[in-house]
Structure formats: C-alpha cells, structure tokens
Amino acid sequence: MANLIPLADIDPALIERVLDAAFGPDRFARTAYKVREGTDWLPTLSFAALDADDMLAGTIQCWPVALTDPSGRRHPMIMVGPVAVLPDLQGAGFGKALVTASLTAIDPRAPLPQVMIGDADYYGRFFGFSAASTAGWKLPGPWEPARLLCRTANSAVLPQEGMLGPWRG
Ligand SMILES: CC(C)(COP(=O)(O)OP(=O)(O)OC[C@H]1O[C@@H](n2cnc3c(N)ncnc32)[C@H](O)[C@@H]1OP(=O)(O)O)[C@@H](O)C(=O)NCCC(=O)NCCS
Secondary structure, eight states, X not given: OOEEEEGGGSOHHHHHHHHHHHHOGGGGGSHHHHHTTTOOOOGGGOEEEEOTTSOEEEEEEEEEEEEEOTTSOEEEEEEEEEEEEOGGGTTSSHHHXXXXXXXXXXXXXXXXXXXXXXXXXHHHHHHOOBSTTOTXXXXXXXXXXXXXXXXXXXXXXXXXXXXXXXXXX
C-alpha cells in the first residue's frame, strides 16, 4: 500500500535520482522536457510515493502548459508526468496510486484538460487518456502520435490543431 505525500516534501536530489533510474540519463532530451521548458511543476498536483519502509518509491509531477491554436489563442492544460517508479518496485501499484492522486487533486470546478506523452495501454486502460483528439496537435520535438494522450470531460471543446508549449502567464 503506497503512502503518498506532497512531492515538495522530498529532497530535489532524490527526485532526480528516481527520474534517472526510471528514464535513464538521456531523459533531458525528451520532447516532454521541451513542452514544459521554463515552467515549474505544480506543487498541489505533484506527489511522492513511499514504500512500506518510508523510502521513496516513485514520483509524479504535473506542469502548466498551453496548446496554442492556429489563431494564436492559448488553451491552458495540465501536463501529467513524468510518472516514475524505481525499476525494482514497478508493478506493485505505485504508478496507479501516483496518477490517481494527481488526477484527483485537480480542482473539479476548473478541470483543465490533462495531456501527457505515454503508453496508451497504461494511461488509457486505467485513467481514460486517449490519442483520439490529439492527431492535429504539434510538439516542439519528435513524438509518436499514438503516445500523445489527452484526458478531458468534454473533448468537443478541444482545439483540433495547435502547438503545445509551456504556459507563461
Ligand atoms: C509506467 C510506470 C509509471 C507504471 O508504474 P507501476 O507502478 O510500475 O505500475 P502499476 O503497478 O501501477 O500498474 C501495473 C499494471 O500496469 C501495467 N503496465 C505497467 N507499465 C505499463 C506500460 N508501459 N504499458 C502497459 N501496461 C503497463 C502492468 O502490466 C500492470 O497490469 P495489471 O494490473 O493488469 O497486472 C512505471 O513502470 C515506470 O516508472 N516506468 C518507467 C518510466 C515510464 O515509462 N513512465 C511513464 C511515462 S511518463
């Protein structure tokens, strides 16, 4: 059973260690890093999972991003991830607990669409993310269209086309 605490309570060096273990040292070149470049993760939506010995098992970070449509209008969204679980502890439910915590913490009065780059097999099956609305979206780096996923209560209001990038107020 995962114990979840705010990610802000964790030493930043430990967070980096979990991310290195889950994604490898080349992770900084990933397109997801460019999408959220210059933003800070959102403390109220970002969590750490501790194992039974209160050791850090995994992390999730969420970021403020925007999809800019062809008319230049910016649509705010929440970028979910990276979700990272230490390799030895994968498959024990930490990932599901972390994603559930972030999605549940989103304010239901203003539920911004959630976007991520990830496996539809995992994030679709357990959380309802889908690539169905993202075919016309662009990212500031290479991506596999099937892995650009969105989750929202009303996909009809999503722009069909746009460029994802950091939210800057
Ligand atoms: C992907 C990840 C976050 C999942 O967390 P986890 O704690 O290992 O997974 P959970 O224990 O919550 O869920 C396990 C279930 O998900 C399935 N699953 C795990 N990773 C999967 C994937 N990439 N694709 C499809 N299914 C997956 C397992 O088969 C298992 O299914 P079951 O319940 O039917 O047996 C974790 O494995 C990880 O950190 N991987 C490396 C980094 C990464 O790829 N992160 C995601 C991109 S942001």
